[in-house]
Amino acid sequence: MSADIILDYAVTLALATLCLAFFVTIYRIIKGPTLPDRILGLDMLVAIAIGFIAVIGIKTGFTLYVDVAIALGLVGFLATVAFARFVLSRGKTEDDLLSEAREAAAAARREAKAASRAENRERQHSTRSGQ
Amino acid sequence: MNEIVTLISAALLVIGSLFALVASVGLVRLPDLYTRMHAASKAGTMGACLMLIALAIHAADFGTMSRALAGVVFFLLTAPVSSHLLAKASYAVGYRLHSSSVMDDMAPKDQAK
Numbered sequence: 001m002s003a004d005i006i007l008d009y010a011v012t013l014a015l016a017t018l019c020l021a022f023f024v025t026i027y028r029i030i031k032g033p034t035l036p037d038r039i040l041g042l043d044m045l046v047a048i049a050i051g052f053i054a055v056i057g058i059k060t061g062f063t064l065y066v067d068v069a070i071a072l073g074l075v076g077f078l079a080t081v082a083f084a085r086f087v088l089s090r091g092k093t094e095d096d097l098l099s100e101a102r103e104a105a106a107a108a109r110r111e112a113k114a115a116s117r118a119e120n121r122e123r124q125h126s127t128r129s130g131q
Numbered sequence: 132m133n134e135i136v137t138l139i140s141a142a143l144l145v146i147g148s149l150f151a152l153v154a155s156v157g158l159v160r161l162p163d164l165y166t167r168m169h170a171a172s173k174a175g176t177m178g179a180c181l182m183l184i185a186l187a188i189h190a191a192d193f194g195t196m197s198r199a200l201a202g203v204v205f206f207l208l209t210a211p212v213s214s215h216l217l218a219k220a221s222y223a224v225g226y227r228l229h230s231s232s233v234m235d236d237m238a239p240k241d242q243a244k
Contacts (some may be wrong), residue, residue, distance in 0.1 A: 003134035003141075010141035014182070021155040028158045036164050036221040040171050043213060044158055047153050047175040050206070054199075055144060063195040069183065070202040073209065080165035080213035088220040096225070108234075120192035 014055050022048050034094050039083040042124075046076030147181030150174050163229035164221055171191040172214035180206055 025048065029041035050069045057065035092100075154177075157170025180203045187199035228235055 003137040007137050007141045010144045014144040014148035017145075019149070021152040024152075024155040024159055028155075033219075034164065034226060036217060036226060037167065040164065040214070041158065041167055043210075043217075044155060044171045044175050047171075047179040047206075047210075048155070050179040050202075051147060051182040054179075054186040055148070057186050057217070058140065058189050063190060063198075066183075066186065066190075066195055066198045066202060070198065070205060073202060073206050077209040077213050081216055083155050084213070084217040084220040087224055088218070091224055093225050094181055118241065128236050 011055055011059050015052075018048055018051050018055065022052075036087055039080060039087070042083070043076060043080050046072060046079075077085075136188055140185040143181050143185035143188070147178045147185060150181060151177030154178060162231065164226055165218060165228060165232075168214050168218055174208055176206060176210040191209075 015125045022045070022115050026040050029045070032038045032041060050072055053065050053069040053072065057063065057069075133160070151174070152172035156172050157174065158167050161167045161170055183199050183206070184204045187196045189200065190196050222237060
């Protein structure tokens with residue numbers, strides 16, 4: 001068994017493993033309960049994509065792929081930093097947002113109930129005065 | 132000699148992809164953001180760097196090798212910075228540790244046990 005055949009098998013195995021890792025990471029991004037989990041999944045996806053690029057570069061022999069990998073690493077870094085700044089400037093967790101929405105909904109419900117009660121009272125009043 | 136280089140690069144490819152798989156499994160299995168970050172930013176970076184090193188030693192010419200190694204250094208420099216920034220931002224905003232965590236060094240002094 002010559003070394004090139006072993007390299008071929010290694011490339012195939014690495015591509016299959018990276019595919020599996022990619023889908024497992026996507027599962028976390030879809031399910032991820034909070035925004036930072038998804039950002040972390042994005043970071044991981046960039047790392048896996050760089051691995052893909054390296055494997056494809058070995059498989060095809062195109063050396064231009066190395067530049068693509070460096071550029072992708074830069075983009076992934078900047079995206080993660082920007083998302084981290086966004087998390088910081090948003091200043092709320094998902095729980096905060098949820099409880100805020102619940103409070104707003106409860107307040108709106110209370111207001112609607114009070115308004116309908118007032119309307120009912122007014123209607124009764126007008127019918128009574130009509131008699 | 133050439134065959135040995137090819138075998139080493141094949142081994143690095145497989146090891147790197149296994150590191151990436153372990154990192155993504157850790158991303159799914161671990162309980163909270165900070166432990167997930169521990170899996171993704173160490174094992175994930177390791178996997179990508181090993182595969183870039185495999186590309187570097189598989190490439191015959193010096194230009195490709197130096198660019199691939201520059202990519203490795205760049206990735207090793209930026210991955211801790213970005214994940215540290217993300218962890219700090221999410222801790223400051225108030226994403227809490229999982230209840231099974233035993234230690235929180237950044238907790239305020241009066242709440243620390």
